[in-house]
Amino acid sequence: MSAPLLDIKNATQRFGGVVAVNDVTMHVNKGEVFALVGPNGAGKSTVFNLLSRFYTPAEGSITFDGTDLLKLNSDQIPSLGIARTFQNIELFEQATVLQNLLVGRHRHRKTNVLSDIFFTPSARKQERQHRHAVEEVIDFLDLQAYRDKMISGLPYGVRKVVELGRALATQPKLLLLDEPASGLSVEETQDMAFWIEDIQKQMGITVLMVEHDMGLVSAVSNRVMALAEGKELATGTPAEVQSHPAVIEAYLGTSGIQKGGTADKKKTSKGAAA
Amino acid sequence: MRFVFKTSYDADIKWFKHGAQLFWYMLLLAALVALPLIFVWTGNPYLLGEFTAVLIFSISCLGLMLLTGQTGLASLGHAAFMAMGCYANILLLQAGLPWLIAFPLSGLLAGFFGTMIAFPVLRLHGVYLALATLAMSIITGDVIDLTERWTGGVGGISVPDIDIFGFVINKYANPYAFYYLCLAVVLICVAAYRNLLRSPTGRSFAAIRDSEVSAQAMGVNLTRTKATSFFLSCTAAGLAGALFGHSATFVTNETFDIVMSITLFLSIVIGGLGFIHGAFLGAIISGLIPVLIANGRTILSTTMGVNINIPGLESALFAAIVIAFVLFEPMGLYGRWLKIRTYFELFPFYRKDMFRRQKSYLKTERVQ
Numbered sequence: 013m014s015a016p017l018l019d020i021k022n023a024t025q026r027f028g029g030v031v032a033v034n035d036v037t038m039h040v041n042k043g044e045v046f047a048l049v050g051p052n053g054a055g056k057s058t059v060f061n062l063l064s065r066f067y068t069p070a071e072g073s074i075t076f077d078g079t080d081l082l083k084l085n086s087d088q089i090p091s092l093g094i095a096r097t098f099q100n101i102e103l104f105e106q107a108t109v110l111q112n113l114l115v116g117r118h119r120h121r122k123t124n125v126l127s128d129i130f131f132t133p134s135a136r137k138q139e140r141q142h143r144h145a146v147e148e149v150i151d152f153l154d155l156q157a158y159r160d161k162m163i164s165g166l167p168y169g170v171r172k173v174v175e176l177g178r179a180l181a182t183q184p185k186l187l188l189l190d191e192p193a194s195g196l197s198v199e200e201t202q203d204m205a206f207w208i209e210d211i212q213k214q215m216g217i218t219v220l221m222v223e224h225d226m227g228l229v230s231a232v233s234n235r236v237m238a239l240a241e242g243k244e245l246a247t248g249t250p251a252e253v254q255s256h257p258a259v260i261e262a263y264l265g266t267s268g269i270q271k272g273g274t275a276d277k278k279k280t281s282k283g284a285a286a
Numbered sequence: 287m288r289f290v291f292k293t294s295y296d297a298d299i300k301w302f303k304h305g306a307q308l309f310w311y312m313l314l315l316a317a318l319v320a321l322p323l324i325f326v327w328t329g330n331p332y333l334l335g336e337f338t339a340v341l342i343f344s345i346s347c348l349g350l351m352l353l354t355g356q357t358g359l360a361s362l363g364h365a366a367f368m369a370m371g372c373y374a375n376i377l378l379l380q381a382g383l384p385w386l387i388a389f390p391l392s393g394l395l396a397g398f399f400g401t402m403i404a405f406p407v408l409r410l411h412g413v414y415l416a417l418a419t420l421a422m423s424i425i426t427g428d429v430i431d432l433t434e435r436w437t438g439g440v441g442g443i444s445v446p447d448i449d450i451f452g453f454v455i456n457k458y459a460n461p462y463a464f465y466y467l468c469l470a471v472v473l474i475c476v477a478a479y480r481n482l483l484r485s486p487t488g489r490s491f492a493a494i495r496d497s498e499v500s501a502q503a504m505g506v507n508l509t510r511t512k513a514t515s516f517f518l519s520c521t522a523a524g525l526a527g528a529l530f531g532h533s534a535t536f537v538t539n540e541t542f543d544i545v546m547s548i549t550l551f552l553s554i555v556i557g558g559l560g561f562i563h564g565a566f567l568g569a570i571i572s573g574l575i576p577v578l579i580a581n582g583r584t585i586l587s588t589t590m591g592v593n594i595n596i597p598g599l600e601s602a603l604f605a606a607i608v609i610a611f612v613l614f615e616p617m618g619l620y621g622r623w624l625k626i627r628t629y630f631e632l633f634p635f636y637r638k639d640m641f642r643r644q645k646s647y648l649k650t651e652r653v654q
Contacts, residue, residue: 064503090505098503104496106560107489110298114486115493119505121486125514128485129478135485136299142486143295165640182504 015078017042017218018063018186023072025058025242032058033069034242040186045212045219047229049253050239051262056222057099058242060190063220064096065089077185090119093185097175097192099222105164109174112163113149116181117142149177153207169200176207180215187211189221193228201228208232226254238262288631301480318469322462331461335533336577338461341468342529343553344569348475348562349522350550355560356488357515358495360412363419364523364550366426369542371396371524372445372531373430373437379446386450389528396524397517404516408509423547430539442538445531457533468529475522479562482518491515495560545601552608558618567619571607576600617641 016039025033033055040046048056061067062074065086074081076092084092095116104112120142123135150156153173158166163174172192179187192208193201205228211217212232223229229236230250238245238253240262246253253259290297290304302308325334350364375392379385407418431439448455448467455463482488490511493501502508531537549572557568579600586592596602615622621641629636 066499066502085507086502087505087507090503096503098500102497102500102503104493104500106496107492111489111492115489115501115504115506118486118490118493123486125487125518128487129481129518131481131485139299139485140295143298147295178500178504 014042016040017077018220019073019075020059020062021073021075023059023062023069023074025055025062025067025069031242033062035072036239036242036244037072038237038244038247040218040220042218043212043216044234045208045221045232047233047236047250048220048222048239049224049226049229049236049259050245053241054239054262055242056239057190059239060096060188060222063089063094063188090182090184093183094188095179095182095184095186096188097179097190099190099194101168101171101175103163103171103175103178106162108160108162109155109158109166109177110146110150110160112174112178113146113181114142116149116178117145119182120145145183146181149180152180152210153177168195169197172196172200172204176204180211180217184217186218186220189219189223191222191224193223193225201225204228205231226250230254299484315473319466322465326462334461334465335457336573338457338465338468339533340569340573341465341472342526342533343550343573344566345468345472345475345529346523346526346550347553347557347565347569348472348479349519349526351554351557351559351562351565352479352482352491352522353515353519354551355554355558355564356483356495357491357512357519359408359512359515360416360551361419361519362416362544362547362551363421363423363426364519365542365544365546366419366422367396367400367520367523368527368530368546369426369430370399370520371527372537372542373443374524375528375531376443376445376537377436384450385448389448389525392528393521393525396527397519397521400520400523401513401517404513404520405509408512408516420544420547423544426542427539430542438538440539442536444536445534448532455532457535464532471525471529475525476562487511487514549604552604554618556608556611556618558620558622561618561620563620563623564618571619572604575604575607579603 018040020036020038023033023036024031036055036059038046048059050056058067062069063076063081065081065084065088068082076094079092081089081092104115107115121138123132123138127135150159153176155170155173155177158170158174163171166174172195176189176192179189189208192204196204208219208221208228209232212219219232221229221233233250235247236250236253237247238256238259240258245258245262246256248256288304288306292298297303302311321337322331322334325331346364346368349367350361353359353361353364371392374395375388378388378391383391403422407415407422410418430437433439434441437443448464453463454460455467457464482491490501490506493504493506494508494511494515498508501511527542530541534541553568553572554565555568556571557566558564583594586594611618617624625641628640
């Protein structure tokens, strides 16, 4: 097997006394859909923020496609081909859907400020190319009706799709989806599942996602990693992970009244981690 | 309601969306070009000077709009950059440079100085950035005072006339030519602003304004983009300052005071943050208020014998207007116009909350 696309080795991230990500080692192979699951405060989003370089891990290494991510700034990450969405949608509110998607083309930008001010023929040509690429995303996600609408007036479900579209507009190799189905209706979640499948199979984009909806996770992901309190519990196929005793314990607690004390303790420590 | 059938991507890239829009803006341009004829006819160019002042002020409003309305960085010190442009222009002209070189150069110098000063303060967000720029505005007068050898300090310095290939323009001797000159600069600035808006640079500014985190996640370099915005904004302010100098013909350390900075900021808020139209509406309002108050005073004293001589009346009235706008129309005059237009376009389907902002604060103010 070839080298993995994304390789995280022994990453640890601390916030004061809280260890949000504790010695996590994982890799994502090219072309697969990899899901991170776990209870609230397990450190899933922190892993994403490590990958986006919003945080620098205290220990460990992160390699993407042979490049050491820790040597780069967060605004250099997209140029490697990593795009992401956010758990609480982070769209550009006072701009149209089209403009939001066009910002996704920023990493392919070839003009500079000067050619932009004079809007030289090359700037115009580039605009058309960006627009063409964005139209393909609009077509893929069925966003035609919303093209010229302001984000601030759009319903939640559409915003979620626009954010996915913005990430796709960067034409990434690796797509990081932070809870793509949170807050979506059943139908919208199904749409999302189809899209993720198409993204993987037709576009050949590797997907790493954080998701709570186990239905979506088992429908689309090839491998799953369960985290709790910053630590890896289990990695494997969705079915394997779901039936893993440590995972069941982390989600449901250990059985019974006789161990009630430990379950309570678990709850409080989890609260601190969150 | 008008439906525009778009047949190519260029339909969204063009300056004018449809023929009617082009027609109205051309009509506006024609009106602006024809405006001096009225004063030629009446033979009293005094009011033309007021119009010219509004044009000059709108250039600096455009600059500040790019920074505050487009990039979300508040600056309460833009008069400082106007001062830089003004004094640079004077000194370059005194050094013997032709106006056509000295004028753009003074804008670029203001932009350059602005960026140098901006780099340390760009680490600040929201209200802290506003405070830092406010401090800059306060020290401007002192800096001009300290560099008296070149700037004339408290004593002031007179501004040389504009000389374009032997054609001399002086505000008093040739008010019409000066008006057209300012109009030309305004048009160039608007064209540049429009071009920015439809290109990646302008979009990256808006991205920073609305969400710094996701702008970064899309590959926008925050520091460089903010510095670019500062540079362009200060360049416009510098050009406006240079023209202001020509308009005032004599400048001292008190010309570009803190009141001017604040007036600039309030103008763009009144006009409507984030819109080119807002910069102009704001400039018109802040240019008109003193004229209206002066005229109102005269009318009151001549017809009713009432003499109002309250110091600071202008500022108080201006402040009241701003407070009213922040409370009742945060989107400014242009926002109000947009609402009215949408109401008629969608009649009878307009909803009251159509323009409601989900997050009313600038995202840059948020602690990440």
